[in-house]
Amino acid sequence: MQKPIMSVTELENFMEANFPQMHEGGKLNHIEGLGPMTARMRLLYSDRNLRPGGTLSGPSMMALADYAMYAVILAHIGPVALAVTTNLNINFLRKPEPADLFAEAKLLKLGKRLAVGEVTITQDGLDGPVAHVTSTYSIPPRT
Numbered sequence: 001m002q003k004p005i006m007s008v009t010e011l012e013n014f015m016e017a018n019f020p021q022m023h024e025g026g027k028l029n030h031i032e033g034l035g036p037m038t039a040r041m042r043l044l045y046s047d048r049n050l051r052p053g054g055t056l057s058g059p060s061m062m063a064l065a066d067y068a069m070y071a072v073i074l075a076h077i078g079p080v081a082l083a084v085t086t087n088l089n090i091n092f093l094r095k096p097e098p099a100d101l102f103a104e105a106k107l108l109k110l111g112k113r114l115a116v117g118e119v120t121i122t123q124d125g126l127d128g129p130v131a132h133v134t135s136t137y138s139i140p141p142r143t
Helices: 008-018 058-077
Strands: 029-035 038-043 084-092 101-110 114-122 131-138
Touching: 008 029, 008 058, 029 058, 038 058, 058 084, 058 101, 058 114, 058 131
Parallel strands: none
Antiparallel strands: 029 038, 038 101, 084 131, 101 114, 114 131
C-alpha cells in the first residue's frame, strides 16, 4: 500500500500558502494524521457552521470531506494545486451535534489522471457516522 510522500506539516504549509481563504475568520480545519492511502481531519466546532435547529450544516460537512480528500490525494502525489474535484456525493446519516467533526478519508484508487475515495464523517459521542462521502478527483498531467 502506497505511503504518503508529504508530512502533515508540509501539507498544512502548502494548504495555507495556496488556499489562505480556507482560514478566513479563524483556522477550523486541521490535518490530524496521514497514513498509507488515508488522512484524518478535524473540523473544530464554530457557530459559523450551525444551521437553524442547532445542527452543523451540510455545506460545512461537504467542505470538510472535500478538504480531506484533497489532503489525502496531495499527501500521496505531492503538491499539485490543480487537482480538482470532479464528483462528490454525500449521504447525511444522522444529525450532528454542535461539536467537532472528524473526517477519515481513504483512497480507493489512485491513478495517473483520476483518484477515487471515500470519507466517513464522525463525531465523538455519537454511535456511527454522521455522513458518508464518495468523491472523484481529476489529477492534471505531469509536465
